[in-house]
Amino acid sequence: MKKIAIDAMGGDFAPNAIVKGAVQAASLLPDDYQIVLIGKKDEMLNCLHDLEYPASKIEMVFATDVIEMHEHPTRAFSQKPNSSIGVGFKLLKEGQVQAFCSAGNTGAMMVGSLFTLRTVGNLQRPPIVGYFPLKNGGYSLMLDIGANADCKPEVLMQFAELGSLYGKFALNMENPKVGLLNIGHEEEKGNTTAQATFQLLKNNKKINFVGNIEGRDLFDGLADIIVTDGFTGNILYKMGEALYEYSATKNINDPLINKMNYEVVGGSPIIGVNGNVIVGHGISTPLAIKNMILLAQKQIESKVTEKIKEVFNN
Amino acid sequence: MKKIAIDAMGGDFAPNAIVKGAVQAASLLPDDYQIVLIGKKDEMLNCLHDLEYPASKIEMVFATDVIEMHEHPTRAFSQKPNSSIGVGFKLLKEGQVQAFCSAGNTGAMMVGSLFTLRTVGNLQRPPIVGYFPLKNGGYSLMLDIGANADCKPEVLMQFAELGSLYGKFALNMENPKVGLLNIGHEEEKGNTTAQATFQLLKNNKKINFVGNIEGRDLFDGLADIIVTDGFTGNILYKMGEALYEYSATKNINDPLINKMNYEVVGGSPIIGVNGNVIVGHGISTPLAIKNMILLAQKQIESKVTEKIKEVFNN
Numbered sequence: 001m002k003k004i005a006i007d008a009m010g011g012d013f014a015p016n017a018i019v020k021g022a023v024q025a026a027s028l029l030p031d032d033y034q035i036v037l038i039g040k041k042d043e044m045l046n047c048l049h050d051l052e053y054p055a056s057k058i059e060m061v062f063a064t065d066v067i068e069m070h071e072h073p074t075r076a077f078s079q080k081p082n083s084s085i086g087v088g089f090k091l092l093k094e095g096q097v098q099a100f101c102s103a104g105n106t107g108a109m110m111v112g113s114l115f116t117l118r119t120v121g122n123l124q125r126p127p128i129v130g131y132f133p134l135k136n137g138g139y140s141l142m143l144d145i146g147a148n149a150d151c152k153p154e155v156l157m158q159f160a161e162l163g164s165l166y167g168k169f170a171l172n173m174e175n176p177k178v179g180l181l182n183i184g185h186e187e188e189k190g191n192t193t194a195q196a197t198f199q200l201l202k203n204n205k206k207i208n209f210v211g212n213i214e215g216r217d218l219f220d221g222l223a224d225i226i227v228t229d230g231f232t233g234n235i236l237y238k239m240g241e242a243l244y245e246y247s248a249t250k251n252i253n254d255p256l257i258n259k260m261n262y263e264v265v266g267g268s269p270i271i272g273v274n275g276n277v278i279v280g281h282g283i284s285t286p287l288a289i290k291n292m293i294l295l296a297q298k299q300i301e302s303k304v305t306e307k308i309k310e311v312f313n314n
Numbered sequence: 315m316k317k318i319a320i321d322a323m324g325g326d327f328a329p330n331a332i333v334k335g336a337v338q339a340a341s342l343l344p345d346d347y348q349i350v351l352i353g354k355k356d357e358m359l360n361c362l363h364d365l366e367y368p369a370s371k372i373e374m375v376f377a378t379d380v381i382e383m384h385e386h387p388t389r390a391f392s393q394k395p396n397s398s399i400g401v402g403f404k405l406l407k408e409g410q411v412q413a414f415c416s417a418g419n420t421g422a423m424m425v426g427s428l429f430t431l432r433t434v435g436n437l438q439r440p441p442i443v444g445y446f447p448l449k450n451g452g453y454s455l456m457l458d459i460g461a462n463a464d465c466k467p468e469v470l471m472q473f474a475e476l477g478s479l480y481g482k483f484a485l486n487m488e489n490p491k492v493g494l495l496n497i498g499h500e501e502e503k504g505n506t507t508a509q510a511t512f513q514l515l516k517n518n519k520k521i522n523f524v525g526n527i528e529g530r531d532l533f534d535g536l537a538d539i540i541v542t543d544g545f546t547g548n549i550l551y552k553m554g555e556a557l558y559e560y561s562a563t564k565n566i567n568d569p570l571i572n573k574m575n576y577e578v579v580g581g582s583p584i585i586g587v588n589g590n591v592i593v594g595h596g597i598s599t600p601l602a603i604k605n606m607i608l609l610a611q612k613q614i615e616s617k618v619t620e621k622i623k624e625v626f627n628n
Contacts, residue, residue, distance in 0.1 A: 235546060
């Protein structure tokens with residue numbers, strides 16, 4: 001039995017939206033999967049009360065505490081071991097669950113990833129991977145989209161390697177093309193970090209580097225893996241989300257713009273750590289939670305985390 | 315008589331698109347304005363041959379040389395004093411024209427701005443201002459959108475001051491709200507540059523600082539002036555342009571998205587230098603050129619460049 005844990009207390013509409021989304025996912029998961037709801041007993045039971053679901057597919061683990069959205073991540077994580085996030089990482093670390101998802105405090109999810117699971121091999125910083133929609137109907141993977149605001153060239157190079165492995169194993173991309181997000185295609189363009197990173201990527205034999213990618217190329221699929229720091233990546237990604245929200249109010253119904261809706265993919269994996277961790281948007285709806293859980297299932301099936309471990313530990 | 319010079323040789327579709335756009339603008343400019351086309355004699359005459367226009371409104375100044383799009387800006391600018399860009403800056407510096415516009419090599423336009431015109435007062439780096447469309451139908455001003463890939467906090471603070479003056483005098487914004495582009499609203503969020511810049515902006519009495527602006531806020535008008543470095547600003551701005559281009563192919567006709575079309579504003583001013591300089595997109599069409607010239611006219615009328623000079627030289 002494989003188990004996907006979900007933080008029932010994380011997110012602006014928790015626990016209701018989380019429990020509803022988990023129930024929706026439950027009926028879609030294969031028979032050998034179970035969802036583990038983590039959170040306060042009474043609140044979870046209240047939410048489950050009126051819902052119909054296959055009881056065998058949803059398990060509960062109780063957590064007495066909650067890390068709120070705006071708490072200081074490191075402090076809250078260490079001071080609240082019985083929070084839903086604290087318990088989730090404990091279960092994941094012990095192998096009692098195969099993935100842990102939360103729409104709660106992203107910083108605390110990073111802290112748990114770093115200090116409970118730890119990074120693979122010599123990886124300095126784990127990135128958050130964003131699914132960035134393309135005109136051709138597919139996605140490119142953008143990393144980092146928010147975990148690391150300042151990134152040295154070496155860190156960006158590791159993102160390129162990690163992203164390539166994620167694309168290859170989780171999304172079956174063949175020899176994924178790596179692009180460096182920059183302000184010109186020429187190799188001397190960009191800020192000092194981008195210039196130095198270009199040289200590292202160009203000389204890296206582990207990746208298929210195709211050069212710089214500009215803002216105007218983002219929807220064209222010139223690259224499968226888009227390497228950038230968590231500052232620029234986060235702002236771009238959120239601008240896309242804002243654009244979708246605006247379009248929805250204007251009844252624009254377009255396949256590319258619709259996929260800028262965070263609910264479609266549902267979550268963003270934190271990769272390069274010893275476990276499957278997925279973070280969701282604070283405003284996650286049941287639909288988003290359902291899709292985040294299905295993303296976790298695919299990630300477990302793909303064994304991408306084990307592959308990344310294997311490569312980075314050698 | 316006020317004169318607006320335009321580089322007839324600059325841009326992927328020069329000189330044809332430039333001359334056509336200039337002719338379109340000519341009939342829209344007030345009587346006391348003239349357009350000065352700068353470029354190779356035969357090529358300009360060829361383009362003008364089949365067009366009808368009020369002869370008194372278009373003047374020609376001949377330049378024997380051209381700085382190509384991918385030439386090294388500093389080298390080309392110094393080695394080609396008789397290029398259309400070189401001649402344009404000479405005319406502007408001498409006061410023979412009141413503005414100079416080009417859709418050619420942006421780097422060379424920056425070099426001319428820096429070394430021929432020079433920056434005002436103690437300004438370290440002149441930014442390029444992007445008109446960023448808002449849901450409410452207006453624009454916020456984003457700076458920098460590409461001239462300065464690396465920006466220290468002090469430089470970003472000067473952008474905030476410059477942008478405020480530009481908003482106030484060129485766009486009649488009352489007490490323009492300044493926002494710092496960042497990855498969270500809280501003051502401790504962001505990369506080290508953003509964190510340090512926040513403190514400078516917070517303590518700056520010359521501006522109306524409203525705090526951090528996230529990617530998801532960009533269309534909401536929380537700020538009139540959006541401060542960012544030319545790396546992030548450029549990528550965002552170009553992503554907007556790409557989105558418009560995509561939308562046009564899908565027959566999406568929406569007022570906000572339509573204004574992401576670079577042709578609507580037509581150009582982006584380089585501000586904080588001793589003269590009115592506007593740069594255009596390399597792919598500029600006649601429509602874009604026409605609007606760039608009309609933007610130059612408005613900028614001249616507003617006397618914003620003189621106001622900025624006045625404030626920064628004191």
